[in-house]
Amino acid sequence: MACIGFGKDAAAVEWMLKGSLNQQVEYNDNISMNPVRNDSVVGYVLTPTLQASRKTRVLDIAFEGQGDIRRYDDSLWDCDKYNLRLNSDYRTKRSVFSLKGEYAVSCTYAQQILDTGLLLPNSQTDNYQLAPSWVWQWTPRDQLILDASYSRTSYSIPLDGIDASVSNDFLNFSGNETYTVNLGGNHEWSRRLSLNGKFYFSHIRYTGGVDASAQNLFGFQLGANYTINRSWTVSAAGGPIWIDETRSNSADVPSGQSPSLSLGSAANITLSYDDRLSQFSAGFSNAVNPSAIGQTLQTNSIFANYSYHLTRHLVLDFTSNFTRSESIEGQPSGDLTGQFDRSYFSVAAGIAWEFAKNWRLKGSYIYSWQDFQQDNQDFQSDLQARNLFVGTSDSNAVTVFLNYSWDGIRHSR
Template structure:
């Protein structure tokens, strides 16, 4: 009988470890040889005047606003693995309403790993931004100086079974918290902000009919949970059908249409520890996201129509219907003009608004003119009109914004190894 001594066993194990290390080092070095490192950045500065910063129906407050947002981007790309990241820390200063001064921050990291048949991705972002900057999409409250801290993590996975068919899947976790609500004059601050969490999962099947045409069908589930003065939970289930078609070199169409069912439970504290109002509701609706894009020699345009479920810091899940239009026309090689316009309707999914103003309409119209000073410097002048009409209680307000912006795009460094 042949025996192997403990010493020879250790030597054999060490040899195997050396072989694994050599293979791993070789693979890593080869990926380094094929890797490309990219670092670039932007610096955006704007000086504007807003004649109704808080969007008040009366006693409007105007202010000059200065924004400075430097952003640093980096990326590492190989044949199978990409990593991208960004970081920005800015300044937002109001000369006449200094309690609104803040320092917006945004950090993000994403990675994708590819094999012959599959793609595995993971992205994460963290931001600290003025709630006022996202009031149109979020709370409808432009009067606050609260900060919104948001963390989002999104894993994705796709697997190609055949040349035409693929399994697609994604999940998402998002948490938003609100801090430093502050106070304002004339009872303008409404600080009924609720922290909230959103979890969702989406699984579907995609078929690439041709190089120009693709379709997919998917099912989804999402959970919205909000805590604060209002404790609410919404569970949504639905199905979506998506199509993407390259009509020509100039025209591209993408569209999603589907349906959803949402079960909502809302507990509203009327007298802490004594009286709580409980409401339960089931609603149905359709979802859509349609885009038509045109890009010509001098003219480009984008049209969008969407209806989607959007979490709100007011304590309820909302349904938003939005129509947007974007035009850009190149007058000369360095001079161009454009127009952006949008109309948005926001309502609570449960139809229980509770006097918090979730039901509202927002309108935005902004013409602009842009001058490319150099390849890296862009000067823009724009005017924007915005209007908000809130229901329950009824309050209508608008504002005019005049803005001058200068952007610097740092081309950065690119190193291939």
């Protein structure tokens, strides 16, 4: 696809190169979300981003590279991340063919919070993802969509700073390989209402953990998007998911496998408001996703976001999110695979000032709360490692963020 994009093309061509540089100073009184003792840190975050793109009448190609460098007064929590992305679209009269690829190396703790809430210092995640898709304009009001994706995630965890009495098996997070295929469509019922639906199949195979498991997920979703008026819109979608799982105590002993079938669900409901001075969105989501502990989790989330322009260059914003994650029904217990129950809540308030062209200064306060439970007694007895205690914990964080956006270089011919 990249070779096609940079070949000879008679259509008009536009090149663009742009970037940004973000700097952040933060204080967190419990970065590990540890319920026994607080790990307070002061840190500096540097995030450079560079984007390059080439557009013609039939083909768009965009590359993006991003770094995330974190340094703290406690070097145990130092972290480096980089991310490379490729997006390409090829258009014909009635079709759009797309290819998206991504490679990321990450140890950011925001990802661990979203995944399981078990925060390990210096743990590194490698992720590859490739996603082709095809959209066909069947009729002026109907679209047919076929897309697929492949992703692979792996973990490496240095034992520096971890209690030596803890079993290495416990610290061996499970990576996974995931294949997904979706077949769906959109129908424009009216100028305000559009309907959508899809059938999907996903195969998840866990790697690197104590247990070996594979799961097939299949189901369907139906949904709609409705524009209430100029300011208000609502969207909703949902459907059942069947999970067919096979697990064994060792990847080398297939005779120990035992299948199980359970039922989950997926749903998304969002209400949005947008006018000249304020934006608001709130909603609910329910999803089934793989996790670092070798389990597929059913996750329910409720969120609300609000921002208001106090002046042309001064913006006040609030965000909040509550998440509840549980092991899907029917998963057996093991060293890492006992019933997983976790509740997580965060709320943030910030004010941003665009004091000059391309410059933005923002200060924010973030409160986080977590309750993590595990019913496996052997698992609980091993939780002597730093940052891996069962129980209730919270943290307070204050950040000052400075962003510079480079308009870049544009060239057309």
